Amino acid sequence: MNNAVAGFSKLSKKEKIDWIANEYFSTPDEALNIIRNYWNSDEKLQQLHDEFIENTITNLYIPLGVAPNFLINGNYKTIPMAIEESSVVAAASKSAKYWATRGGFKATVIDTEKIGQVHFTFNGDAQKLGDLFNQIKPKFFSDTQSITKNMQQRGGGILDIQLKDKRNLLENYFQLHATFETKDSMGANFINSCLEQFAATLKEEAQNADIEIEVVMSILSNYVPNCIVRAEVSCPIEDLTEKHITNPHDFAQRFVQAVQIAEAEPFRAVTHNKGIMNGVDAVVLATGNDFRAVEAGVHAYASRNGQYSSLSHAKIENGIFTFWLEIPLALGTVGGLTSLHPLVKLCLEILQKPSAKELMEIVAVAGLAQNFAALRSLTTTGIQEGHMKMHLNNIINQFEANDEERRLIKVHFKKTAVSHSAVVEFIENLRK
Ligand code: MEV
Numbered sequence: 001m002n003n004a005v006a007g008f009s010k011l012s013k014k015e016k017i018d019w020i021a022n023e024y025f026s027t028p029d030e031a032l033n034i035i036r037n038y039w040n041s042d043e044k045l046q047q048l049h050d051e052f053i054e055n056t057i058t059n060l061y062i063p064l065g066v067a068p069n070f071l072i073n074g075n076y077k078t079i080p081m082a083i084e085e086s087s088v089v090a091a092a093s094k095s096a097k098y099w100a101t102r103g104g105f106k107a108t109v110i111d112t113e114k115i116g117q118v119h120f121t122f123n124g125d126a127q128k129l130g131d132l133f134n135q136i137k138p139k140f141f142s143d144t145q146s147i148t149k150n151m152q153q154r155g156g157g158i159l160d161i162q163l164k165d166k167r168n169l170l171e172n173y174f175q176l177h178a179t180f181e182t183k184d185s186m187g188a189n190f191i192n193s194c195l196e197q198f199a200a201t202l203k204e205e206a207q208n209a210d211i212e213i214e215v216v217m218s219i220l221s222n223y224v225p226n227c228i229v230r231a232e233v234s235c236p237i238e239d240l241t242e243k244h245i246t247n248p249h250d251f252a253q254r255f256v257q258a259v260q261i262a263e264a265e266p267f268r269a270v271t272h273n274k275g276i277m278n279g280v281d282a283v284v285l286a287t288g289n290d291f292r293a294v295e296a297g298v299h300a301y302a303s304r305n306g307q308y309s310s311l312s313h314a315k316i317e318n319g320i321f322t323f324w325l326e327i328p329l330a331l332g333t334v335g336g337l338t339s340l341h342p343l344v345k346l347c348l349e350i351l352q353k354p355s356a357k358e359l360m361e362i363v364a365v366a367g368l369a370q371n372f373a374a375l376r377s378l379t380t381t382g383i384q385e386g387h388m389k390m391h392l393n394n395i396i397n398q399f400e401a402n403d404e405e406r407r408l409i410k411v412h413f414k415k416t417a418v419s420h421s422a423v424v425e426f427i428e429n430l431r432k
Contacts, residue, residue: 009054017057034058048340064286064343066350067092071104072365079366080347081282086390088278091373092366098242102235105368107361113159113226114330116191118176118199119216126165128211129174133163136205140176143201147193156181158194174213176202179226184356186289186332191220222293223300224328231364232324233372240321244380252321254379255314259323262310269310272371273302276311276325279370283363287351288337288344294329301328312371325368329360388418395423405430 002023008016017035021028038058040046050056067089068078079096081089099105122129140161141148148157159179166173176198180191195218206213240248262272277295284291302311312325333356337344348354351362377383392413396406405427412426 013050013057016055020057045342052337052340062285064347065089067096067366067369069093069100070096070362070365070369071100072107072361074104076100077352077362078350079283079362080286080350081279081366082286083278083282085278086394087387088282088370090390091377091386092279092282092369095369095373095376099233099369099372102233102239105231105233105365107229107231107365109357109360110228110230110326111226112181112357112360114180114182114187114191114220114224115226116178116180116195116218116220118178118195118202118218120174120176120199120202121172121214121216122174122212123172124211126167129213130163132206132209132211136201137161139201139205140178140198144194144197147190147197151182151190154183156183156187161198182332182356184333185335186293186330186356188220188290188293189335192218195219222297222330224297224330225301225304227328227330227360228326229329229360229364230324230326231361231368232322233368234320234322237316237319237321244376251379252316255321255323255375256316258375258379259310259312259314263313264309266308269302269308272374273299273311275374276327276367276371278374279366279368280327280329280363283359283366284331286344286347287331287333287359287363288341288347289331289359290336294331297328297330312368323368323372325364325371327364327367329363331356331359331363333359385417389413392418392423395420399424399427401427 005019005023008019011019017032018028021031021035025031035058038061040049040059046059049059062082062084064080064082066078066080068076070077070079079092081092083089141158144158151157157180159181161176161178164175164177166175176195178191178195178198180187180194182190199215199218202213203215237248237252240251245251259272262269277298280294280298281291284294298311299308302308311327312323314321314323316322332338333348333354338348339345351359354362374383377386392409395418396409401409408430409423409426413423416422
């Protein structure tokens with residue numbers, strides 16, 4: 001049984017690490033070694049990372065890879081991706097190369113509206129509340145002037161504020177439902193600051209008018225169904241031909257069927273969308289954006305019609321194969337980690353300093369590319385061939401193979417199907 005600890009956050013970093021090592025490890029020195037091995041030797045850089053969160057003990061590395069040759073709206077991009085899953089970057093690069101010779105990816109931002117809400121209760125005459133709201137609506141804008149000034153200069157700000165009667169959902173439940181344009185910032189701090197001021201204004205004005213309201217909370221919504229980007233690829237069916245696609249008509253048909261299954265069937269839709277998020281999250285993470293917010297919003301959007309469904313769609317029309325997706329993405333290229341984390345800055349430079357809209361397009365394309373790669377494998381060779389080839393390194397590392405063993409394993413499994421047991425058997429034979 002382990003002990004609880006009092007005042008942990010107030011301990012020094014050394015004290016915290018010592019406590020962890022002694023509390024949870026029979027060989028504390030080994031644990032300390034691992035923790036220290038992942039510290040950055042540049043003390044200032046380590047301190048920067050320490051201060052991102054509370055109680056930092058070390059850094060967890062995730063590989064940062066790049067997928068080159070993405071032709072998006074006529075321009076080539078190299079997309080940075082932070083991800084631990086072996087096959088994702090390889091799949092993205094393959095898709096990029098494939099579509100670069102077939103017209104490339106087309107991406108368009110459809111809208112960029114963000115949402116925030118003040119949730120409150122009111123037990124009285126809704127008409128009276130409505131009248132008060134209409135009367136004080138300009139005050140919500142004027143009271144937030146100091147917060148919105150800079151954003152307005154950049155072309156953003158508060159778009160609208162509405163009073164919503166939500167008593168059909170919960171007793172006495174009302175909302176201020178506000179919409180925002182936050183330009184190149186994700187806007188979470190801006191929106192939440194505005195909302196807290198709306199709540200203060202509402203409370204004060206309601207009190208002056210002898211109307212009793214109770215504010216429950218003020219917070220942005222990560223569901224952004226009007227902050228949408230579309231990514232698409234298309235080409236004549238004949239042009240789909242390549243090594244694994246000898247009959248492009250059969251391939252196109254099976255591909256469309258695979259998408260239709262994900263549209264119709266939630267169990268498949270979740271895995272299908274997970275494949276899309278392999279691409280989306282990796283770029284979102286590499287560019288210092290909030291992947292939890294993106295995940296939550298995207299999956300809510302996938303359920304918007306009452307059943308969880310595919311985020312991507314495919315069709316064959318007049319001999320043309322078209323494959324596309326539309327997803328909500330609230331992203332920023334200024335603020336947050338974007339100017340703080342040296343690697344995030346570097347990734348944004350690799351992407352040639354995109355605006356938030358351009359980043360939305362790039363992320364959506366990465367998601368579509370990943371989905372294309374997965375469906376292409378699933379409907380032709382099966383997923384394991386490519387996946388296990390990429391996973392081979394992980395198995396080799398698990399067995400701490402030396403250079404010669406590594407070479408022999410790689411030569412052997414170039415022509416042989418990779419499975420965990422086959423690699424283990426091969427290594428054991430080598431070592432006999
Ligand atoms: C694996 O990370 C993702 C896939 O399962 C996606 C899919 O099934 O479409 C391959």
